[in-house]
Amino acid sequence: MSRPAVLKAWGSAAALVFAVGCSSGADTGARGTPPPAPGSASSAPASSGAARPAGDGRVTVAGTLTEGLRSPWGLAALPGGDLLVSSRDERTVTRVDGRSGTKTPLGEVPGVVPGGEGGLMGLAVREGWVYAYLTAESDNRIVRMRYGGGEDDRLGAPEPVLTGIPKGVVHNGGRIAFGPDGMLYAGTGETGRTGLAQDRESLGGKILRMTPEGKPAPGNPYPGSVVYSSGHRNVQGIAWDDEGRLWAAEFGQNTWDELNLVEPGRNYGWPEVEGRAGAAGFVDPVAQWPTSEASPSGIAHARGAVWMAGLRGERLWRIPLAGAERSGEPEAFLTGEHGRLRTVLADGAGRLWLVTSETDTRGTPEPGDDRILRLDVR
Numbered sequence: 001m002s003r004p005a006v007l008k009a010w011g012s013a014a015a016l017v018f019a020v021g022c023s024s025g026a027d028t029g030a031r032g033t034p035p036p037a038p039g040s041a042s043s044a045p046a047s048s049g050a051a052r053p054a055g056d057g058r059v060t061v062a063g064t065l066t067e068g069l070r071s072p073w074g075l076a077a078l079p080g081g082d083l084l085v086s087s088r089d090e091r092t093v094t095r096v097d098g099r100s101g102t103k104t105p106l107g108e109v110p111g112v113v114p115g116g117e118g119g120l121m122g123l124a125v126r127e128g129w130v131y132a133y134l135t136a137e138s139d140n141r142i143v144r145m146r147y148g149g150g151e152d153d154r155l156g157a158p159e160p161v162l163t164g165i166p167k168g169v170v171h172n173g174g175r176i177a178f179g180p181d182g183m184l185y186a187g188t189g190e191t192g193r194t195g196l197a198q199d200r201e202s203l204g205g206k207i208l209r210m211t212p213e214g215k216p217a218p219g220n221p222y223p224g225s226v227v228y229s230s231g232h233r234n235v236q237g238i239a240w241d242d243e244g245r246l247w248a249a250e251f252g253q254n255t256w257d258e259l260n261l262v263e264p265g266r267n268y269g270w271p272e273v274e275g276r277a278g279a280a281g282f283v284d285p286v287a288q289w290p291t292s293e294a295s296p297s298g299i300a301h302a303r304g305a306v307w308m309a310g311l312r313g314e315r316l317w318r319i320p321l322a323g324a325e326r327s328g329e330p331e332a333f334l335t336g337e338h339g340r341l342r343t344v345l346a347d348g349a350g351r352l353w354l355v356t357s358e359t360d361t362r363g364t365p366e367p368g369d370d371r372i373l374r375l376d377v378r
Contacts, residue, residue, distance in 0.1 A: 057305065057320070057331050059375055059376070061373055062374045062375065064101075064371050064374075065096065065101040065353070065371075065372040065373065066102075066103055066371065067370070067372075068368060068370075069087070069094070069370040069372070070089065071088040072087060072356075073085075073086050073119070073120065073355075073357075073360075074174075074175075075353060075355055075372070076125045077345065077347065077348075081098035081347075083353065083372070084123050084130060085355070085372065086120045088120055089119050089361075090114075092107065092120070093105075094106060096372065106155050107154050107155050109132060109145070109158060111134070111137075112135065112136070113136055113137050114135065115135070116169035117168075118167055118172045120135075121134060121174030122174045122175045122176040122186070123176070124176045124184065126178055126184075128147065129144040129212075130145045131143070131161065133173070133176045133186060135167050136163075139164050139165055139166065140167045140172055140173070140188065141160060141161075141162060141163040141165060143158035143159060144161050145157065145158050145159070160214070161184070161212075162210060165204065166202060166204035170234075171189030171233065171234040172188075173186070173187045174189075175236050175238050177238050178212075179240055179244075180240055182212075183217040184209070184210050184211070184212055184214075185207060185209050185210075185246070186208040186210075187207055187238050187248060188204055188207070189232075189233065189251075190233060190234070190270070190271075191204055194233075195271075197232055197233060198270075198272070205230065205232045205233065205234075205270060206229065206230050207228045207232065207235055207246075207248060208228055210226045219264070229262050229266050229268060230267050231267040231269045231270050231283075232248070232250055232268055232270055233250055233251055233271070234250060234251040235248050235249070235250050236296065236297045237298045237308060237309070239301045239346075241301045243323070246261070246262040247261060247262065247286075247299060247301070247306050248262050249296035249297070249308050250285075251291075251295060252291050253291075256275025256289065256291070257290075258285035259285055259287040259288070259306060259308065261283075261286050261324055263283075267281060268285075269282035269284075276288060286324075287326060289330075292313065293315070294313040294317065295311040295312035295313055296308045296310055296313075296317075297309050297343060297357070298355070300344045300352055303350050303377055303378055304320060305318045305319055306321060307346075308344070309342060314338075314339055314340055315332045315335040316332070316333045316354065317330050317332055317333075318331045318377075339358045339364070340358055340360070340362070341354060342356065342370075350377065351377065352377055353372055354372070355371075355372050356370045357370060
């Protein structure tokens with residue numbers, strides 16, 4: 001069964017409404033066949049993914065902004081509403097017009113060495129710079145490139161911001177974003193070497209916090225270090241809520257994927273625990289899922305909820321929040337409709353951009369893959 005077509009004119013009044021609802025193993029799932037039925041984000045009884053669970057959430061797919069992207073990974077918004085999207089495997093950054101979807105190549109980023117789950121990944125934009133998290137020959141690193149944003153502008157030469165993040169075939173992390181405090185945050189992975197997550201001297205298996213120049217940020221829990229939190233397996237989603245709290249999505253191994261509320265200096269357990277354990281010294285996740293139902297990548301906060309893109313799970317999760325706690329059970333949307341979902345980005349007006357991920361060697365691409373979809377949510 002093929003995925004349904006999506007309206008390209010997302011501004012049209014005839015928008016489609018869809019109200020349906022990497023672990024260490026193979027990230028599989030037949031193209032067009034919905035993944036296994038979802039359970040709740042806790043050990044509560046499972047709920048069906050065929051229809052949206054009861055609640056206040058709703059997703060309207062207003063259409064496709066652009067298509068024909070190859071291995072898209074990072075997404076960042078420019079002032080004025082246009083988008084930048086990275087290609088993990090082709091090492092390129094492309095500008096996408098936020099209204100027409102017209103794509104303008106900005107060039108290949110030198111020094112990127114794609115392979116496995118590494119390549120050109122997260123993007124962030126600040127004051128005339130484009131920041132990128134990438135896999136190089138010897139490490140993962142964060143660089144920045146000048147970009148004026150004019151019609152004929154191209155990316156400048158990359159300047160190192162932070163080097164020495166461990167790299168591997170798997171678990172390279174890759175998401176970066178500027179927080180409400182103006183500091184740059186990065187989610188890293190432990191590259192399959194589980195001990196790195198608990199090693200405070202390693203940048204692997206951590207969330208990092210730094211100045212825009214890559215120095216340890218003021219107020220970090222460990223003086224002279226960019227390490228903000230530890231005990232992570234593979235963080236690919238970071239976002240802040242309206243109160244400035246940091247949330248992170250994390251790949252589990254064989255049992256539980258996680259959504260964590262991240263606080264400085266706290267330890268989130270990997271590899272000692274996976275999911276909720278109630279173990280002394282470790283922080284339990286706010287929500288958890290079987291790995292077949294999530295394998296979470298990007299997250300965003302909009303309209304009182306965290307929205308989490310699922311790769312293996314092929315669905316968009318909504319986790320309603322009340323302060324630092326969940327206010328209800330997570331809800332699954334778009335289950336099996338658009339394949340693997342890599343990145344979700346809030347536009348600041350209560351809507352979302354959603355990036356599919358069928359051309360990353362683990363999906364089953366159909367004509368037009370991959371896409372950026374425009375979502376209206378409430």
